[in-house]
Amino acid sequence: xxxxxxxxIAGVSISTVSRCLNSPENVKGKTLAAVQSAIEQTGYAPxxxxxxxxxxxxxxxxxxxxxxxLPFWEGVMRGINGVAREEGYSILxxxxxxxxxxxxxxxxxVVSKEADGVIILASPSPFSSTNAYSTQDRRTPIVLGCxxxxxxxxxxxxxxxxxxxxxxxxxxxxxxxxxxxxxxIAGSRGSLLTRDRERGYWDAMKASPRGQQREWVVNGDQxxxxxxxxxxxxxxxxxxxxAIFCANDEMAMASIYxxxxxxxxxxxxxxxxxxxxxxxxxxxxxxxxxxxxxxxEIGERTMRRLxxxxxxxxxxxxxxxxxxxxxxxxxxxxxRAQDTTRDDRRELPA
Amino acid sequence: xxxxxxxxIAGVSISTVSRCLNSPENVKGKTLAAVQSAIEQTGYAPxxxxxxxxxxxxxxxxxxxxxxxLPFWEGVMRGINGVAREEGYSILxxxxxxxxxxxxxxxxxVVSKEADGVIILASPSPFSSTNAYSTQDRRTPIVLGCxxxxxxxxxxxxxxxxxxxxxxxxxxxxxxxxxxxxxxIAGSRGSLLTRDRERGYWDAMKASPRGQQREWVVNGDQxxxxxxxxxxxxxxxxxxxxAIFCANDEMAMASIYxxxxxxxxxxxxxxxxxxxxxxxxxxxxxxxxxxxxxxxEIGERTMRRLxxxxxxxxxxxxxxxxxxxxxxxxxxxxxRAQDTTRDDRRELPA
DNA sequence: TCACAAAATCGAAACGTTTTCATTTGTAGG
DNA sequence: CCTACAAATGAAAACGTTTCGATTTTGTGA
Numbered sequence: 214x215x216x217x218x219x220x221x222i223a224g225v226s227i228s229t230v231s232r233c234l235n236s237p238e239n240v241k242g243k244t245l246a247a248v249q250s251a252i253e254q255t256g257y258a259p260x261x262x263x264x265x266x267x268x269x270x271x272x273x274x275x276x277x278x279x280x281x282x283l284p285f286w287e288g289v290m291r292g293i294n295g296v297a298r299e300e301g302y303s304i305l306x307x308x309x310x311x312x313x314x315x316x317x318x319x320x321x322x323v324v325s326k327e328a329d330g331v332i333i334l335a336s337p338s339p340f341s342s343t344n345a346y347s348t349q350d351r352r353t354p355i356v357l358g359c360x361x362x363x364x365x366x367x368x369x370x371x372x373x374x375x376x377x378x379x380x381x382x383x384x385x386x387x388x389x390x391x392x393x394x395x396x397x398i399a400g401s402r403g404s405l406l407t408r409d410r411e412r413g414y415w416d417a418m419k420a421s422p423r424g425q426q427r428e429w430v431v432n433g434d435q436x437x438x439x440x441x442x443x444x445x446x447x448x449x450x451x452x453x454x455x456a457i458f459c460a461n462d463e464m465a466m467a468s469i470y471x472x473x474x475x476x477x478x479x480x481x482x483x484x485x486x487x488x489x490x491x492x493x494x495x496x497x498x499x500x501x502x503x504x505x506x507x508x509x510e511i512g513e514r515t516m517r518r519l520x521x522x523x524x525x526x527x528x529x530x531x532x533x534x535x536x537x538x539x540x541x542x543x544x545x546x547x548x549r550a551q552d553t554t555r556d557d558r559r560e561l562p563a
Numbered sequence: 564x565x566x567x568x569x570x571x572i573a574g575v576s577i578s579t580v581s582r583c584l585n586s587p588e589n590v591k592g593k594t595l596a597a598v599q600s601a602i603e604q605t606g607y608a609p610x611x612x613x614x615x616x617x618x619x620x621x622x623x624x625x626x627x628x629x630x631x632x633l634p635f636w637e638g639v640m641r642g643i644n645g646v647a648r649e650e651g652y653s654i655l656x657x658x659x660x661x662x663x664x665x666x667x668x669x670x671x672x673v674v675s676k677e678a679d680g681v682i683i684l685a686s687p688s689p690f691s692s693t694n695a696y697s698t699q700d701r702r703t704p705i706v707l708g709c710x711x712x713x714x715x716x717x718x719x720x721x722x723x724x725x726x727x728x729x730x731x732x733x734x735x736x737x738x739x740x741x742x743x744x745x746x747x748i749a750g751s752r753g754s755l756l757t758r759d760r761e762r763g764y765w766d767a768m769k770a771s772p773r774g775q776q777r778e779w780v781v782n783g784d785q786x787x788x789x790x791x792x793x794x795x796x797x798x799x800x801x802x803x804x805x806a807i808f809c810a811n812d813e814m815a816m817a818s819i820y821x822x823x824x825x826x827x828x829x830x831x832x833x834x835x836x837x838x839x840x841x842x843x844x845x846x847x848x849x850x851x852x853x854x855x856x857x858x859x860e861i862g863e864r865t866m867r868r869l870x871x872x873x874x875x876x877x878x879x880x881x882x883x884x885x886x887x888x889x890x891x892x893x894x895x896x897x898x899r900a901q902d903t904t905r906d907d908r909r910e911l912p913a
Numbered sequence: 914t915c916a917c918a919a920a921a922t923c924g925a926a927a928c929g930t931t932t933t934c935a936t937t938t939g940t941a942g943g
Numbered sequence: 944c945c946t947a948c949a950a951a952t953g954a955a956a957a958c959g960t961t962t963c964g965a966t967t968t969t970g971t972g973a
Contacts, residue, residue, distance in 0.1 A: 215958090215959055215960085216959065216960065217959080227959090227960085227961095228961080228962075231960070231961060231962085232961095235961080241969095259959085259960080260958090260959055260960070262958090262959080262960090263958070263959035263960040263961090264959080264960055264961080265960095266958090266959080266960075267959075267960045267961050267962090268960085268961075
């Protein structure tokens, strides 16, 4: 059932059939009708394999993410998918959770015509020497969404919020509430995104009454378990923080869990502030104060930028910055007046 | 940079180069070495487009899901991805959240060689007349994961837990705890998965002391908002349930949120039981009692079954059933002794 | 009706593989 | 040293489309 059969039935040449499919405005109404009828009749569907082969384009964009199922990426993926559909592309996904390929493997996929471009939403194998993004690679279309990657990929064009400023502002907000001892649960080591947020936190703490304290910053590893551990560590500090800023909402959830579990209350004893505004942020107990990113916009712009690159335009290497916003819910409050000793925990009901 | 260039440099024919790539055991060591060196030298990478075209296979499996970012599908996708990688397939995703194609569109994708097979994890456009799965379609490789689809797709082979039995057992568990008024928050109308769970609930309630009550079953629409609405409805009942069984964990989260918000406590006033054991189930407050599905196994078996179909084997149409398991945490408890009036809510602190 | 330009159609090449069949090379046995 | 056979390699076809240049048809104005 190929274009040939259709041509024969319609009594035209195969090039005419092809034209009917691709530029019907160039074919006479009568022939068009004949061809369409032949197509109906045979149930012909163009062979995408052949077409893509001939055109030298896969129509595929590879999206690298850590794992399907992480709520944060929902909006980003919706954005990506939306413009992909609009522009006739399909999305190929690869999870780094299950395997750990090198960046290089992805770049190769576009030279071997498995995809036309790559969007990176998660660092391929962290700390791999072959992850360096050489100038030679500059010609393969690739864009980062959110800059959730290691240093070596720093120069790849990206679309993201200003994580440093956002984290700074969020921390400022806690300081303004009156908090002086503010903990920070960092994400996975070596992720640009995470490091920028940590920097923003440091920036803000510099000007805070008690200044910066090394021990207030603990690595949460971007995992629930890690964040729980980190929280326990923070809670056991002599100078226990009255507020904890988590590098993302998932860790904030874990942190809240652990805080409550130790008999403390959020936000009465400890305020918690997240980052991302995932779909569960508003129905946690208490509803989470957090930094919102325009995820869908990030997805859309990432995809658009990639398409530009695919079409051969120069997209530069400067990140595209989109706006964030702090959304205040109930997990943050002013610290309690008497909260200067570390022993108030004992006074609480279990 | 094609196979031709490599052939020229290596001083062999293109068929030999092809053989070096695909069946090196059939080529003499010396030529193999020469060819490999030529490949190195040119940086040649086989053109996947051409290869797939020639072979008539895309190497792609289309996975239809509602939306990336829903935690439940994390494990399923990991399973799918795992065997896909093993078998040399890539995963194409399509979200039904952003567009609503018909099942037919997906089937067409395999005839038009955009993918070799389809895995359905979410109903394409619910209640569409063209979603019927005709016997004529029986030849296109397609498998359901979890049967999260509308009636019309009932006869497509699937891999899933026995939702009806699982829901029955879960409800039994609540009954055994001493609950008599048990609410059920159903998922999206028309989803087989959800309906089976509802059936399981009814099955169990038949034998319960107070029997079945229409008003105890409310539609939660598979959404957070829907589940909140449903919960409010249940709580406002004259005979307010002392336990609520939610068709999935996400709705359980929403339900718990709403219960607490109305001043009641979980599980003291109302027990809540979920389904799925998503990654946040264990760190909710309280940690959620729920039904676990072996998601990764489901994904693996779904994919394997699809591959069988792709390779032309008859995979039948009977569902493959995998084992579920109830995991008891802290969101369920025996009802309070005095809990027979509806007015205890007033006695609680706001 | 004719000439001519424009529009429509056709024929054939090309895309980069894989694969079949034929040919060459190598090897062992007599 | 020749034959027979196996192993290795080569030549060419084929996959289904798009597209280029050539050719035919159509339409227009004189």
